[in-house]
Amino acid sequence: DQQVKQNSPSLSVQEGRISILNCDYTNSMFDYFLWYKKYPAEGPTFLISISSIKDKNEDGRFTVFLNKSAKHLSLHIVPSQPGDSAVYFCAASADSNYQLIWGAGTKLIIKP
Amino acid sequence: NAGVMQNPRHLVRRRGQEARLRCSPMKGHSHVYWYRQLPEEGLKFMVYLQKENIIDESGMPKERFSAEFPKEGPSILRIQQVVRGDSAAYFCASSPALENTEAFFGQGTRLTVV
Numbered sequence: 001d002q003q004v005k006q007n008s009p010s011l012s013v014q015e016g017r018i019s020i021l022n023c024d025y026t027n028s029m030f031d032y033f034l035w036y037k038k039y040p041a042e043g044p045t046f047l048i049s050i051s052s053i054k055d056k057n058e059d060g061r062f063t064v065f066l067n068k069s070a071k072h073l074s075l076h077i078v079p080s081q082p083g084d085s086a087v088y089f090c091a092a093s094a095d096s097n098y099q100l101i102w103g104a105g106t107k108l109i110i111k112p
Numbered sequence: 113n114a115g116v117m118q119n120p121r122h123l124v125r126r127r128g129q130e131a132r133l134r135c136s137p138m139k140g141h142s143h144v145y146w147y148r149q150l151p152e153e154g155l156k157f158m159v160y161l162q163k164e165n166i167i168d169e170s171g172m173p174k175e176r177f178s179a180e181f182p183k184e185g186p187s188i189l190r191i192q193q194v195v196r197g198d199s200a201a202y203f204c205a206s207s208p209a210l211e212n213t214e215a216f217f218g219q220g221t222r223l224t225v226v
Contacts, residue, residue, distance in 0.1 A: 004154075034214060043116070043203050043217030044155070089154055099168070100215070102147075102154035 003027045004092050006103035014111050019077040021106050023090030026071065030092040034100065035064060035075050038087045047088075048075070077108075085110045115139065117186075118204050118218035125194045125225050133189040133221045137206030144187045145215060146179060147203045155203060161187060194225045 005024045013019045023033075031052040036044035050057040050064045050073065057064050063076045077084055090103040115138035125131050137144050142162055147155040157171040161181035169179065176194075181187040191198055201222050205215035 006154075036217075041219070041222075043118075043205075043219045045217070046214035049214065091155075099157050099160070099171075100155075102156070104152070104154040 002104075003030075004090055004101050004103040006088075006090055006106045008106050009104070010107040010109065012109045012111060013080050015082060016079045019075075019080045019084065019108055019110070021075040021077075021088050021090075021108065023073050023075075023103055024071060025073075025092050025101075027092070027094060027101070028071070029094040030101075032093045033064070033066060033073050034091045034093075035062075036089045036091060038089060038105070044089060080108075080110045082110050082112060084108060116141075116204060116206050116216050116218035118202075118221050120221060121219060123221055123223045125223065127195055127225055128193050131191040131194050131198070131223055131225075133191075133202050133204075133223070134186045135189070135204030135206075135218060136186040137204075138208075138216055141206035141208050141216070143207045143215075144181050145205045145207075146187075146189050147205065149201045149203065149220075151200075158189075191223075194223070196225050199223055199225045 034049040035047040037047045038044045048059050048062050048064050050066050055066050066073045087105045087107050089105045091100040117136040144161045146158040149155045159169040159172050159179045160167045176192045178190045201220045203220045205217045207215040
């Protein structure tokens with residue numbers, strides 16, 4: 001029973017263009033969402049988060065959008081850079097619960 | 113995230129042996145979490161500990177797995193009588209508080225059971 005789904009195992013984007021990574025969830029109790037970035041042989045690194053009271057959060061080139069009615073969030077990276085090539089994980093938690101529920105990840109490849 | 117130290121980075125064990133994975137949280141962090149990542153899958157929560165207390169071990173397999181976070185020293189994830197299916201990357205994360213905040217991850221220990 002996957003509560004957090006990242007349906008695209010991989011995504012290839014041209015350098016300089018926008019990368020859009022998607023995440024769907026099924027548990028309506030989730031109220032906090034995070035994106036992590038992971039390079040091979042390293043631990044995940046926190047990227048950006050959003051609380052359910054907001055529908056958008058922006059940090060530099062990274063913007064996360066939350067659509068609660070659709071139970072969908074997306075991470076936009078613009079412009080995409082070669083260093084953005086990594087696996088991106090979406091994670092969610094409910095009501096200050098420490099348990100993060102993770103998606104399976106999307107491998108982003110930025111082509112020069 | 114270099115502040116969370118995990119060792120060893122790579123661990124090879126034969127079936128039936130014990131594996132001990134260590135995690136030193138970031139300075140000032142009293143909350144430790146262990147996650148397991150199987151190939152082609154996302155991270156799965158295993159256990160949440162505070163100093164000398166297991167708060168939630170609902171993600172831990174019922175047998176062979178145990179975790180501790182003593183008053184002094186690192187947190188230890190212990191797997192007894194390892195089997196091939198235990199081969200995975202094990203990540204430790206720490207945070208300073210319980211509220212919604214990002215956790216800082218270590219680089220992981222890749223366990224291979226041969």
